[in-house]
Amino acid sequence: MSEAALADVKVLDLMWAIAGPAATRMLADYGATVVRVESTTRTDICRTVAPFHELPPEPESAVVFHNMNAGKRMITLDLATPAGREVLLDLVRWADVVTEAYSAGTMRTLGFDYEALRAVNPSLIMLSTCLMGQTGPLASYAGFGNLAHSITGFGALCGWPDRAPAGPFGAYTDYIAPRFSAAAILAALDHRRRTGEGQHIDLAQAEAAIHFLGPAMLDYTVNGRVWAAAGNADRDAVPHGVYPAAGDDRWVAIAVRDDAEFAALAAVLGDPALTRDPRFATAEARHAHVEALDAVVAAWTTARDPHEAEAALQAAGVPAAVVAGSADLCADPQLVHREHVRWLTHPTYGTTPVENARSRLSRTPAAVAGAAPTLGRDNHEVLEAILGYDADRITDLVAAGALG
Amino acid sequence: MLSPYRVLDLTRSRGHLCGQILGDLGADVVQVEPPGGAPTRRRGPYVDDVPHPDRSLEWWAVSRNKRGVTLDLERARGRELLRRMVATADFLIESETPGIQAARGLDYDALAAVNPRLVYVSITPFGQTGPKATWADSDLVLLAAGGPLRLAGDEDRAPLRVGVPQAYAHAAAEAAGAALVAHHERARSGRGQHVDVSAQQAVTLATQSYLLSSAIGFPDARRISGGVGMGPLSVRFVHPASDGHVSITFLFGSSVGPFTRRLMHWIADEGGCDAATRDKDWIRFFDQMFSGEESFAEVVRVQALVAAFTRTKTKAELLRAAVERDLLIAPVATTREVVESAQLAARDYWRELDHPELGRTVRYPGPFARASATPLRHRRRPPTVGEHNREILGGELGLDDADLARLAAEGVI
Numbered sequence: 001m002s003e004a005a006l007a008d009v010k011v012l013d014l015m016w017a018i019a020g021p022a023a024t025r026m027l028a029d030y031g032a033t034v035v036r037v038e039s040t041t042r043t044d045i046c047r048t049v050a051p052f053h054e055l056p057p058e059p060e061s062a063v064v065f066h067n068m069n070a071g072k073r074m075i076t077l078d079l080a081t082p083a084g085r086e087v088l089l090d091l092v093r094w095a096d097v098v099t100e101a102y103s104a105g106t107m108r109t110l111g112f113d114y115e116a117l118r119a120v121n122p123s124l125i126m127l128s129t130c131l132m133g134q135t136g137p138l139a140s141y142a143g144f145g146n147l148a149h150s151i152t153g154f155g156a157l158c159g160w161p162d163r164a165p166a167g168p169f170g171a172y173t174d175y176i177a178p179r180f181s182a183a184a185i186l187a188a189l190d191h192r193r194r195t196g197e198g199q200h201i202d203l204a205q206a207e208a209a210i211h212f213l214g215p216a217m218l219d220y221t222v223n224g225r226v227w228a229a230a231g232n233a234d235r236d237a238v239p240h241g242v243y244p245a246a247g248d249d250r251w252v253a254i255a256v257r258d259d260a261e262f263a264a265l266a267a268v269l270g271d272p273a274l275t276r277d278p279r280f281a282t283a284e285a286r287h288a289h290v291e292a293l294d295a296v297v298a299a300w301t302t303a304r305d306p307h308e309a310e311a312a313l314q315a316a317g318v319p320a321a322v323v324a325g326s327a328d329l330c331a332d333p334q335l336v337h338r339e340h341v342r343w344l345t346h347p348t349y350g351t352t353p354v355e356n357a358r359s360r361l362s363r364t365p366a367a368v369a370g371a372a373p374t375l376g377r378d379n380h381e382v383l384e385a386i387l388g389y390d391a392d393r394i395t396d397l398v399a400a401g402a403l404g
Numbered sequence: 405m406l407s408p409y410r411v412l413d414l415t416r417s418r419g420h421l422c423g424q425i426l427g428d429l430g431a432d433v434v435q436v437e438p439p440g441g442a443p444t445r446r447r448g449p450y451v452d453d454v455p456h457p458d459r460s461l462e463w464w465a466v467s468r469n470k471r472g473v474t475l476d477l478e479r480a481r482g483r484e485l486l487r488r489m490v491a492t493a494d495f496l497i498e499s500e501t502p503g504i505q506a507a508r509g510l511d512y513d514a515l516a517a518v519n520p521r522l523v524y525v526s527i528t529p530f531g532q533t534g535p536k537a538t539w540a541d542s543d544l545v546l547l548a549a550g551g552p553l554r555l556a557g558d559e560d561r562a563p564l565r566v567g568v569p570q571a572y573a574h575a576a577a578e579a580a581g582a583a584l585v586a587h588h589e590r591a592r593s594g595r596g597q598h599v600d601v602s603a604q605q606a607v608t609l610a611t612q613s614y615l616l617s618s619a620i621g622f623p624d625a626r627r628i629s630g631g632v633g634m635g636p637l638s639v640r641f642v643h644p645a646s647d648g649h650v651s652i653t654f655l656f657g658s659s660v661g662p663f664t665r666r667l668m669h670w671i672a673d674e675g676g677c678d679a680a681t682r683d684k685d686w687i688r689f690f691d692q693m694f695s696g697e698e699s700f701a702e703v704v705r706v707q708a709l710v711a712a713f714t715r716t717k718t719k720a721e722l723l724r725a726a727v728e729r730d731l732l733i734a735p736v737a738t739t740r741e742v743v744e745s746a747q748l749a750a751r752d753y754w755r756e757l758d759h760p761e762l763g764r765t766v767r768y769p770g771p772f773a774r775a776s777a778t779p780l781r782h783r784r785r786p787p788t789v790g791e792h793n794r795e796i797l798g799g800e801l802g803l804d805d806a807d808l809a810r811l812a813a814e815g816v817i
Contacts, residue, residue: 214465
């Protein structure tokens with residue numbers, strides 16, 4: 001068995017919510033030692049985000065928090081106390097990487113900006129991630145991923161042409177930025193390994209997320225065209241949509257990319273003559289008569305269980321999938337095969353589910369080391385095993401209120 | 405940051421963004437395309453709406469900072485040339501349906517025999533193995549299969565995707581990080597490995613952990629237009645403005661409640677609600693709903709007041725107020741407004757690349773991060789079809805002009 005890929009990487013994680021912690025969760029999955037700092041007075045907002053193990057929620061019941069922070073260590077520190085600040089600086093000396101997701105300027109106010117931290121650890125890599133970046137007129141603009149997806153253009157591109165913008169779901173840019181953050185941290189580690197040089201990385205959630213809208217952005221900068229929301233219509237594929245299935249709020253997604261797939265669809269629908277219908281014979285004709293075509297497809301799907309429809313279409317090579325809810329996902333044979341849902345031992349709930357790593361490495365696979373820390377769980381371990389403090393010093397810290 | 409490293413990018417349509425991210429970080433990325441160019445080049449929109457493989461904006465969006473060679477991997481001679489390139493490469497990225505590279509003799513095991521240090525990255529719809537490994541896919545199908553699709557859209561209509569494909573962007577960005585995990589390990593062990601990324605798994609992050617709700621007996625989130633339904637609670641984020649829409653995080657608790665309180669004070673100051681509504685305990689409002697002290701219907705009533713208020717303001721007025729009053733409001737911006745954003749201009753975000761073959765320069769989305777010691781740069785515009793055949797196959801593999809002419813005549817390049 002090989003040593004974990006990132007076994008030699010030490011991360012001090014001052015992030016919260018989703019966009020930041022999802023990046024360090026990935027590092028933890030591959031064996032990095034990640035020490036999060038939380039405060040008992042300003043706990044992670046993820047502790048208040050559904051779904052919950054129980055209602056009304058309490059700080060340890062939020063599955064989002066478990067999912068974003070599995071495999072990490074945590075220490076609670078009150079950075080308003082001099083002793084708490086000293087502990088933080090010792091952790092900075094220990095760390096290869098410091099990550100933070102405060103509003104721009106907050107770390108400076110706290111006295112912990114990059115220059116200050118580099119003074120105690122000259123080769124430090126520090127990643128700051130916030131909504132709009134560390135500079136500019138909106139630098140201090142606070143907000144969550146639902147605001148970032150609106151201000152970066154996703155909202156205007158997810159809706160029906162005759163309705164107000166509808167999506168995307170939740171804090172959408174929070175699911176984009178962590179991938180870029182993880183890649184940037186790992187690339188900076190490589191640079192440091194070769195040169196000894198650390199650096200500060202300013203990653204604006206908005207600026208990273210815009211790369212997921214590239215064609216629409218370029219169509220404006222090149223052709224001056226502004227895209228409008230277009231439901232589920234596709235420029236190329238037709239039929240292309242989400243069709244009703246038997247059952248309450250059940251749906252099947254179908255995407256037909258070429259004539260061959262359309263012939264396969266027609267056969268599954270039991271009407272191979274559709275390919276000779278002049279309204280549907282070519283992609284161009286299908287686009288022109290898309291409403292009539294959608295009605296034909298919907299008449300077939302409406303009468304069928306969505307899983308049955310999915311199986312019949314896929315057996316014929318037509319791209320199709322059940323529009324999966326949580327129960328479908330947890331039972332999905334492919335996700336089960338990938339061991340996507342992992343159950344971890346948890347002190348409050350016995351066990352708690354988290355999602356697995358989203359990549360598989362053949363020789364040094366990811367491993368979720370354990371459940372996310374409950375508040376204060378690892379204080380002694382961090383102080384003793386990582387910082388090497390003795391019992392007297394720890395007692396003093398408790399007395400000084402530093403571990404709050 | 406990654407300037408010493410060479411990436412061979414074999415992706416045909418799925419996952420081009422992975423190579424671009426590594427290229428943005430400084431790696432030398434060589435896009436290997438079939439003769440005539442990658443299929444992505446045949447998808448619009450095109451420059452001035454003129455269909456041409458060198459004018460596809462879908463291709464441009466994911467191909468800067470790459471060089472390009474054409475190589476027919478269906479032919480033995482093409483595969484042989486690729487193996488010679490693999491011998492000195494650090495990464496290889498591919499996105500074929502599982503089984504195809506093995507049939508060509510270009511799967512991980514075959515290429516690891518050529519170069520044991522190779523980090524070989526596979527980006528596929530559902531992963532390398534499993535009951536759905538060879539299922540047909542598309543952006544919409546993967547968003548359905550991975551969960552986020554069901555959560556977005558209007559409650560009385562079908563679930564909705566974003567109008568720009570997202571699934572492979574998630575998978576490709578995930579793959580870039582995973583490739584660098586393997587790279588980090590290689591620095592210690594001297595050995596490469598196979599990195600297997602599933603787009604279905606990648607998009608599950610966008611369920612915001614609702615994927616797990618049934619496992620703990622919690623109800624699924626419900627899609628409601630421009631918001632989210634959680635059990636009996638319906639939270640609207642999107643509200644009308646006089647010239648479009650804005651998103652407002654209208655929530656409660658110790659972190660977000662203070663923003664809601666400030667918003668309600670502003671609305672009351674302008675006569676949009678009464679003092680009793682303004683002075684509700686927005687910090688403890690969740691707890692009050694669970695205890696029955698406040699009703700779920702009250703949230704709906706107040707959201708209607710918020711909507712009536714925002715409808716009287718422009719998006720710009722609401723954004724200005726958000727900055728001045730510290731509120732959680734953002735415009736639902738069009739692509740035009742994003743490109744013309746003062747914030748992005750102040751950060752010099754958009755970067756121009758010269759396209760001499762078209763006689764114009766083009767503004768591209770800028771660096772995804774600001775790195776103080778090793779800034780991310782836009783070094784190259786996307787390559788035209790076969791642009792670097794001579795440079796790479798000639799200059800680096802040592803083929804002479806006669807060889808290249810013969811390969812072209814045979815359709816290998």
